[in-house]
Amino acid sequence: MKNTLILFMMLAFSVSLYAQQPKTQVINIKVSSQCEDCKETIERALAFERGITKSTVDLETNTVEVTYKTGKTNPDKIRKAISAAGYDADEVKADPKAYKALKDCCKKPEDREFDHSGHDH
Amino acid sequence: MKLSLSLMSLMLILTIVPPVFSQEKVSGRIVENVKNDKIPLPYANVYWQGTTTGSVSDENGQFKLNRIPGNNTLIASYVGYINDTIILKSGQKKVEVVLQPGSELAEVEIKQRMAGTFISSIKPIKTEVITTAGLTKLACCNLSESFENNATVDVGFSDAVTGAKQIQMLGLAGVYSQLMVENIPFTRGLGAAFGLTYIPGTWMESIQVSKGSSSVINGFESMTGQINAEFRKPFDMDRFYLNLYGNNEGRLELNSHASHVFAEDKLSTAVLAHVSGQFKRIDMNDDGFLDQPLSRQLNLSNRWSYEKHGVTESKFGINFLYDERNGGQLMNLQTKEAIEQGKYVIDLVTKRVQIYDKTGFVFPGLENTSLGLIFSGLYHDQQSVFGPRDYNATQLGFYGNAIFQSQIVNPAHVYNAGVSWMYDDYDEVISDTSFSRVESVPGVFAQYTYSPNEKLSLIAGFRADHHNKYGTFYTPRFHFKVNIFEHTVLRGSAGKGYRSASVLAENTGMLVSARQLVFRDDFTMEEAWNYGVNLTQTIALTEERNLTLSADYYRTDFINQVILDIDQSFDRIEIYNLNGESYSNSFQINAEAGVFEGFDLTLAYRFNDVKATTAGELRERPLVSRHKGLMSMSYATRFEKWKFDLTVQYNGRTRLPLNMPALTEVGYGDYSPDYYMVHSQITRKFKKFDVYTGIENLTNFVQHDPILGYEQPFEPGFDAGVMWGPLLGRMVYAGLRYAIK
Numbered sequence: 001m002k003n004t005l006i007l008f009m010m011l012a013f014s015v016s017l018y019a020q021q022p023k024t025q026v027i028n029i030k031v032s033s034q035c036e037d038c039k040e041t042i043e044r045a046l047a048f049e050r051g052i053t054k055s056t057v058d059l060e061t062n063t064v065e066v067t068y069k070t071g072k073t074n075p076d077k078i079r080k081a082i083s084a085a086g087y088d089a090d091e092v093k094a095d096p097k098a099y100k101a102l103k104d105c106c107k108k109p110e111d112r113e114f115d116h117s118g119h120d121h
Numbered sequence: 122m123k124l125s126l127s128l129m130s131l132m133l134i135l136t137i138v139p140p141v142f143s144q145e146k147v148s149g150r151i152v153e154n155v156k157n158d159k160i161p162l163p164y165a166n167v168y169w170q171g172t173t174t175g176s177v178s179d180e181n182g183q184f185k186l187n188r189i190p191g192n193n194t195l196i197a198s199y200v201g202y203i204n205d206t207i208i209l210k211s212g213q214k215k216v217e218v219v220l221q222p223g224s225e226l227a228e229v230e231i232k233q234r235m236a237g238t239f240i241s242s243i244k245p246i247k248t249e250v251i252t253t254a255g256l257t258k259l260a261c262c263n264l265s266e267s268f269e270n271n272a273t274v275d276v277g278f279s280d281a282v283t284g285a286k287q288i289q290m291l292g293l294a295g296v297y298s299q300l301m302v303e304n305i306p307f308t309r310g311l312g313a314a315f316g317l318t319y320i321p322g323t324w325m326e327s328i329q330v331s332k333g334s335s336s337v338i339n340g341f342e343s344m345t346g347q348i349n350a351e352f353r354k355p356f357d358m359d360r361f362y363l364n365l366y367g368n369n370e371g372r373l374e375l376n377s378h379a380s381h382v383f384a385e386d387k388l389s390t391a392v393l394a395h396v397s398g399q400f401k402r403i404d405m406n407d408d409g410f411l412d413q414p415l416s417r418q419l420n421l422s423n424r425w426s427y428e429k430h431g432v433t434e435s436k437f438g439i440n441f442l443y444d445e446r447n448g449g450q451l452m453n454l455q456t457k458e459a460i461e462q463g464k465y466v467i468d469l470v471t472k473r474v475q476i477y478d479k480t481g482f483v484f485p486g487l488e489n490t491s492l493g494l495i496f497s498g499l500y501h502d503q504q505s506v507f508g509p510r511d512y513n514a515t516q517l518g519f520y521g522n523a524i525f526q527s528q529i530v531n532p533a534h535v536y537n538a539g540v541s542w543m544y545d546d547y548d549e550v551i552s553d554t555s556f557s558r559v560e561s562v563p564g565v566f567a568q569y570t571y572s573p574n575e576k577l578s579l580i581a582g583f584r585a586d587h588h589n590k591y592g593t594f595y596t597p598r599f600h601f602k603v604n605i606f607e608h609t610v611l612r613g614s615a616g617k618g619y620r621s622a623s624v625l626a627e628n629t630g631m632l633v634s635a636r637q638l639v640f641r642d643d644f645t646m647e648e649a650w651n652y653g654v655n656l657t658q659t660i661a662l663t664e665e666r667n668l669t670l671s672a673d674y675y676r677t678d679f680i681n682q683v684i685l686d687i688d689q690s691f692d693r694i695e696i697y698n699l700n701g702e703s704y705s706n707s708f709q710i711n712a713e714a715g716v717f718e719g720f721d722l723t724l725a726y727r728f729n730d731v732k733a734t735t736a737g738e739l740r741e742r743p744l745v746s747r748h749k750g751l752m753s754m755s756y757a758t759r760f761e762k763w764k765f766d767l768t769v770q771y772n773g774r775t776r777l778p779l780n781m782p783a784l785t786e787v788g789y790g791d792y793s794p795d796y797y798m799v800h801s802q803i804t805r806k807f808k809k810f811d812v813y814t815g816i817e818n819l820t821n822f823v824q825h826d827p828i829l830g831y832e833q834p835f836e837p838g839f840d841a842g843v844m845w846g847p848l849l850g851r852m853v854y855a856g857l858r859y860a861i862k
Contacts, residue, residue: 035193035208035210036193036210037193037194037208043760044760047759047760047762048760048762048806048807048808049808103208104208105193105208105210
């Protein structure tokens with residue numbers, strides 16, 4: 001029991017040591033978010049991308065602040081991931097298929113089926 | 122244990138913060154379009170998706186609702202209309218919802234919740250709903266394993282050889298509760314013994330558990346409660362799904378589904394497949410008997426859904442099952458060799474085919490009016506050997522139910538009326554003695570629901586059925602629901618239930634013993650009253666997290682019961698009609714809380730007092746525990762990237778059968794010991810798939826000497842049916858889920 005505990009502590013220690021090594025960077029990317037749902041969608045998509053530790057979409061400025069590990073990913077890959085989720089990311093256009101699958105309220109105003117009612121069937 | 126409990130309560134207290142002052146509100150109106158006019162819909166439900174926060178529209182269709190941060194999805198529903206999902210823009214304060222008439226066969230369904238279980242606040246009958254999230258907490262394997270973190274339903278092995286599992290509700294055997302799949306009776310008759318293992322975990326979308334009397338619409342059978350499993354629906358399930366599971370004891374499992382939606386969402390279909398098996402021979406307690414049988418199961422389902430907006434909705438399909446089990450003294454032998462060498466072997470082969478159709482029609486122009494038709498046909502065949510006994514049985518069954526619903530003057534008065542027919546042809550033979558019979562039960566029923574506002578619901582139901590052997594019988598049932606305060610709900614129920622027992626099929630455990638079956642009487646129909654009350658209180662801890670407290674008490678009083686008396690002597694089971702009192706009192710309290718973001722805690726305690734008169738004396742029922750405690754903790758990081766689950770169960774002692782010297786020989790007293798069970802699981806979500814691993818029975822507690830007299834299984838004294846505890850020790854498992862949306 002005692003041995004397992006020591007082993008576990010050593011393991012935890014080594015993990016924390018390892019975690020300190022890769023450098024993190026913060027980058028702001030302009031995105032085509034429209035509503036609260038988009039914030040959720042983009043942040044969820046980035047949460048499961050390799051190397052991304054945190055992302056926050058600001059709906060006022062339509063930008064996403066991404067914290068990532070430089071050794072594991074880069075800004076291009078992050079923009080591609082946002083595009084794959086259906087949103088424009090800086091100069092990278094949204095993946096058309098993913099954009100089409102977005103909820104009505106997440107689409108750009110000109111593409112919405114029900115602009116005013118906000119219905120989603 | 123004590124420390125962690127007080128720590129938990131401290132944390133609970135700390136998280137109760139004063140209410141937030143400025144709460145944003147959304148107001149709106151729910152209407153329908155009639156000839157270009159908007160007619161308000163009163164008493165329609167609106168709620169935030171994935172929460173229990175909701176409201177009901179008033180006489181003018183108006184409603185007001187507090188906003189929940191981060192949640193913009195409102196769902197509006199109304200009986201006889203198609204649910205509508207409305208996504209609000211940030212800052213939007215007003216909304217108008219136009220509902221389209223359409224059939225809504227299923228009750229209001231609420232999906233994709235964070236919580237693993239919740240108590241529905243809408244339904245008049247208290248219903249605990251175990252969601253997909255709750256189902257994935259216990260990765261394996263089928264319905265029988267879905268109740269480990271639920272205090273209402275107990276699950277245990279029925280014997281130490283066949284692997285059959287039995288549930289208990291209110292301290293009474295599972296046969297006294299009605300088990301249904303999508304409101305069609307599922308485990309009646311021959312399916313009773315292994316039926317729970319015929320429903321793969323990944324096929325289910327949710328399970329609804331309700332205690333006490335249920336609605337007369339679903340029949341006369343439920344006495345202690347009702348369990349309804351809803352399968353995944355072809356029109357909104359993943360296009361492809363794959364689940365692989367394996368554990369260190371040699372169980373492998375594969376579940377896969379695929380679905381397709383045809384033109385314009387009207388027609389959709391799904392194929393669900395389950396293949397599993399126990400491939401390793403395990404005998405941890407060295408009694409020469411396999412701890413669980415070698416097994417193979419193939420389970421297939423093809424489901425179809427058809428919907429014509431506002432006119433009809435239909436669900437139909439076919440299920441096929443093949444299940445094979447070989448257990449007993451097979452440690453180093455093949456089944457055939459073992460039988461030739463005179464070993465004790467159980468060998469079961471089950472084949473089962475079920476077809477079903479549920480169709481609903483609405484009548485445009487007639488408010489709240491619909492007709493539902495439910496049909497199901499069943500073929501179930503079991504060929505089996507239990508040591509020296511042969512048991513072969515076939516059941517051909519038909520079930521039909523037609524339900525008409527309409528309102529009197531306004532939606533406050535809704536009535537249902539209908540007819541049903543249950544037909545079962547049993548061909549059942551045990552060691553040359555035939556129990557073959559035909560049961561045919563036509564019936565009529567009516568139910569009236571009075572719900573003048575969202576605070577009050579009253580339901581009164583009555584049915585009359587005629588059994589070809591037992592004659593005519595009447596089933597009255599009542600329910601009420603009152604919202605005493607905004608967040609305090611009181612419910613009550615009273616009603617009768619009946620059933621005709623299939624003694625052999627429902628009690629396979631007793632076949633795995635050298636006990637002689639002594640039938641003293643010609644059975645009468647089992648008959649019982651059930652009464653219950655329950656109180657649910659929801660307390661908002663913060664805007665997003667709730668504490669739900671509930672307490673309930675149920676009593677079941679048997680008028681007639683088929684008693685299986687194992688107390689008279691170790692060498693026989695006497696089976697006779699109840700002569701005297703038989704009852705169950707069950708009291709339960711529950712607390713469920715979102716303690717902090719991502720962390721849910723459930724605490725529950727249940728007390729059962731179950732007694733029956735056997736041989737002229739009122740005795741505590743054997744093998745039923747009086748006390749049960751449960752603590753379940755769940756922590757998920759944001760977007761459920763990581764998920765940790767831990768369940769601790771306390772099971773109190775149970776009375777052991779009398780007159781069994783073999784029990785004393787292996788060191789038992791009058792009661793079995795009490796014990797704890799601990800289960801844990803970790804899930805990691807990736808972009809395209811999930812992986813999970815967990816440990817069941819972490820403390821490795823097992824019932825000692827589960828097979829009495831195993832040295833001489835063909836001699837009096839052999840008994841594998843005295844089960845009070847877990848049979849399998851610590852088990853490590855891992856699995857994978859992959860889905861294409």
